[in-house]
Amino acid sequence: MPTLEELFSQVDAAQDDIIALEQALVKIPSVNTGFMPTGDETPVCEYARDWLGQDGITSEILESAPNRGNLIGRIEGRSGKAGLMFMSHTDVVPVEDDAKWRFDPFSATIADGRIFGRGASDCKGLLTAQLMAVRILLRNGIELEDGLILAAGADEEHGGRYGFGWLADNYPEKLAAPYAVNEGGGTPIQAAGALTYVLGVGEKGRLQVEIDVKGVSSHASVPWQGTNALYRLNRALSAIEDYDPDRDTSTGLFDHLSTFAVEHKASPENVDDIIAEIEPDNPRFASMLRALSRMTLTPTMIRGGVKSNSVPEAIRLTCDVRTLPHQDEQYVRDQLDEVLSGIPGVSYEIDYMARPNSSPFESDLATHIRSVTERAIGRGNIQWVPAISNGFTDSRFTRPLGTVTYGFSGSHPDDDPMLNFTHGTNESVGIKSLVSGTKIMLGLAYDMLAVK
Ligand SMILES: [Zn+2]
Numbered sequence: 350m351p352t353l354e355e356l357f358s359q360v361d362a363a364q365d366d367i368i369a370l371e372q373a374l375v376k377i378p379s380v381n382t383g384f385m386p387t388g389d390e391t392p393v394c395e396y397a398r399d400w401l402g403q404d405g406i407t408s409e410i411l412e413s414a415p416n417r418g419n420l421i422g423r424i425e426g427r428s429g430k431a432g433l434m435f436m437s438h439t440d441v442v443p444v445e446d447d448a449k450w451r452f453d454p455f456s457a458t459i460a461d462g463r464i465f466g467r468g469a470s471d472c473k474g475l476l477t478a479q480l481m482a483v484r485i486l487l488r489n490g491i492e493l494e495d496g497l498i499l500a501a502g503a504d505e506e507h508g509g510r511y512g513f514g515w516l517a518d519n520y521p522e523k524l525a526a527p528y529a530v531n532e533g534g535g536t537p538i539q540a541a542g543a544l545t546y547v548l549g550v551g552e553k554g555r556l557q558v559e560i561d562v563k564g565v566s567s568h569a570s571v572p573w574q575g576t577n578a579l580y581r582l583n584r585a586l587s588a589i590e591d592y593d594p595d596r597d598t599s600t601g602l603f604d605h606l607s608t609f610a611v612e613h614k615a616s617p618e619n620v621d622d623i624i625a626e627i628e629p630d631n632p633r634f635a636s637m638l639r640a641l642s643r644m645t646l647t648p649t650m651i652r653g654g655v656k657s658n659s660v661p662e663a664i665r666l667t668c669d670v671r672t673l674p675h676q677d678e679q680y681v682r683d684q685l686d687e688v689l690s691g692i693p694g695v696s697y698e699i700d701y702m703a704r705p706n707s708s709p710f711e712s713d714l715a716t717h718i719r720s721v722t723e724r725a726i727g728r729g730n731i732q733w734v735p736a737i738s739n740g741f742t743d744s745r746f747t748r749p750l751g752t753v754t755y756g757f758s759g760s761h762p763d764d765d766p767m768l769n770f771t772h773g774t775n776e777s778v779g780i781k782s783l784v785s786g787t788k789i790m791l792g793l794a795y796d797m798l799a800v801k
Contacts, residue, residue, distance in 0.1 A: 351489050353724060353795055359485055360788045367783050368464065370400065371477040372457035375466035381440035383507040390503040390512075391418035393439040393473075397480060397501065398422075404487045411520065413503065413511040421516075421523050422499040424483065432495025432798045433714075434524065434752065435479035435790060436531035436743060438505030438512060441468030442772050449774045463768065463777040470769040472532045474778040475758045476501050478786035485787075486794055493798040498526055505743050508702065513743035521750055528714040530793065533742040533756025535786075536766045538634075540609045545732040546722065548715065549756020550601065551707025551748075552741040553640070554672040556681060556699055559665055560585060562653075563694040566662035575660035576694070578653065582664045584692045586648060589668070592688050594643040596620050597673055601710050601735035602641055608732045609634065617642075640739050644684060645671045670699075671739060674707040703741040706748040708755060710735040714797070718757055721792035726761060726785050758782075759789035 351359075360367075377396060381388045394410045397420050401408050408422030420439070426432065444454045444467050452458035454467040463469075479499055486497075500523075502512030509515070516524055534549025562582045567575025596617035603615040606623070609631075615623055620642045628635040646668055653664030670681060681699060689695050715733075723729055736756075744754040760766060764779030 350491060350799070353792055356485060356489065356791055356795060357725060357788050359489075360481070360784060360791060363481065363485065364780070364784055367477060367481050367787055368459070368780060370480060371464055371469065371474060371778070371783055374473040374477060375457040375464065375469050376455055378455045379440050379468070380443050381504060381506045382443055385414070386416070388417050388440050388503050388511065390439040391416045394418035394420040394501065397476070400480060401483065404484055406483065406487060408499070411516070413515040417503045417511040419503050419512055419516055420499070420501040422483070424487070424493060424497045426493035426496040426798060427800065428495050430495055431498045431526040432493075432528070433794060434498040434500055434526040434529040434747070435482070436500050436502070436513075436529050436747065436754070437476040437479060438472045438502045438532070438743060439476065440503055440506050440512070441471070441473075442506050445774070451775055454776075459780075462781065463779050464783075465775060465777040467776055469776050470778040471771040471776070472505065474783055475532050475786065477783055478759065478790050481787045482790035482794060485791055491795065492800045494800045495798050497794050497798055498524070500524060502743055509743050509746060513746040517746040517750060524747060524750060524752070526752055528712070528797070529744070529747050529752045529754040530714070530718075530757050530790065531742055531744050531747075531754055532758055533738055533744060534736060535757035535759050537760055537762040538766075540732065543608070543730065543732050544728055544762050545608055545734060547734055547736045548710070548718065549738055549744070550710050550735040551674050551737040552703065552705065552745055553674070553737060553739055554676070554705030555702040555741060556670040556672065557702055558646075558668040558670050558685065558697055558699050560668060560689070560695060560697045562664040562666065563696075564660065564662045567660045569658040569660055572660050575662070578661045578664045578694065581692060581694050582651075582653070582666060585666065585689060585695055588688050588692065589646055589648055592646050592684075594645070594684070596642050598642055599675065600641045600673060600737050602638075602737065605734040608734055637736075640671070641673070641737055644673065644676055644681070645669075646684070646688070672705050674705040674737060676705065703745050704749075706745045707737065708748055708753045712753050714753055714755060714793075717793055717796050718755065718789070721789050721796060722759065725759070725788035725792055728762065757789075759786035761785040
């Protein structure tokens with residue numbers, strides 16, 4: 350059996366194939382607008398299925414709706430059960446204004462050591478790395494003890510109802526693995542002079558809260574005969590603006606602040622001071638710490654009133670709420686009750702768009718990610734920090750299935766993650782990151798699954 354270092358040199362030698370695969374995937378415009386019919390992920394799945402088929406790997410396409418395919422490939426091991434799952438998604442967000450792009454967003458043009466295109470970074474780069482890792486594993490005849498699942502879902506960009514959400518509901522057995530690697534982490538950052546990688550261990554919850562404010566309608570010429578719901582809304586909005594959430598430093602990242610040259614141990618009492626200290630030099634990190642140290646409650650939309658000459662009796666205020674992993678629905682209700690207390694005619698409903706979720710920072714997979722990454726990029730002494738993200742990924746569907754899931758794409762430290770412009774104009778991925786990502790995915794499969 351080849352050594353891991355030999356496999357890594359094969360990845361280096363396969364750079365042109367990696368680039369070609371990424372380009373082919375980016376050129377398939379699997380744009381997800383969120384309004385059906387949309388997504389068109391099946392052609393991406395078919396391309397990947399045929400590509401895997403060249404090495405005799407069978408995979409299946411499961412469509413949740415016409416043309417909304419989900420790809421599941423599986424390499425069996427001796428044990429018959431899977432030991433690891435590679436996750437990614439095949440849909441991409443729409444292009445806002447292609448005139449602003451340096452290149453056609455679906456041309457996958459190479460420039461400055463990067464491949465440009467919508468989805469190049471999110472998430473076709475990770476899919477490329479995972480497909481390539483599978484191919485090299487197979488071509489070396491490496492036998493597996495536990496099997497490897499490759500799952501690429503549809504609809505990640507619009508909530509996953511046609512993708513991993515649907516797979517988890519309908520085919521949980523096809524996703525059954527103790528560990529999974531997905532997008533949503535693996536970004537290298539320079540902190541206090543040391544190379545630091547962020548491992549995505551969890552995601553804040555997202556809730557939509559509908560606050561109904563009731564009054565009594567009357568003709569606007571005699572407003573004293575009614576109760577104007579807008580004045581009650583005004584009180585509710587002021588109370589929300591003044592909401593002072595509990596500070597919370599229980600998220601794992603706060604145990605690793607020394608990595609960022611923050612000397613004090615963070616506590617709810619001093620976290621705002623720490624954030625203020627970091628802010629001038631590192632506003633992005635300060636913003637992340639702010640988000641990870643509290644629940645947020647943000648009014649975003651308003652509807653109400655029926656006529657310009659009627660006192661409105663019903664207003665609906667929509668709020669976006671983000672919760673930390675341990676802040677449950679009761680916590681949210683307690684907070685809302687407190688904020689809205691004393692304002693008459695107000696009631697609310699909570700709708701979960703995404704439950705907060707997390708995996709432990711220490712696990713067998715985390716240990717392997719650390720050691721494989723050091724070898725793949727040839728750097729020792731890497732610092733690791735666990736991160737909870739503000740946004741969410743398909744990991745929220747696999748964590749409740751009992752799968753320890755990490756966001757880790759294996760970007761190369763020479764590629765500036767700020768250049769990825771995920772969801773933005775001129776999205777791109779560094780070629781070095783495609784290569785390092787492939788090595789890391791391959792290394793994980795080799796270390797964790799191969800028969801030794
Ligand atoms: Zn994504």
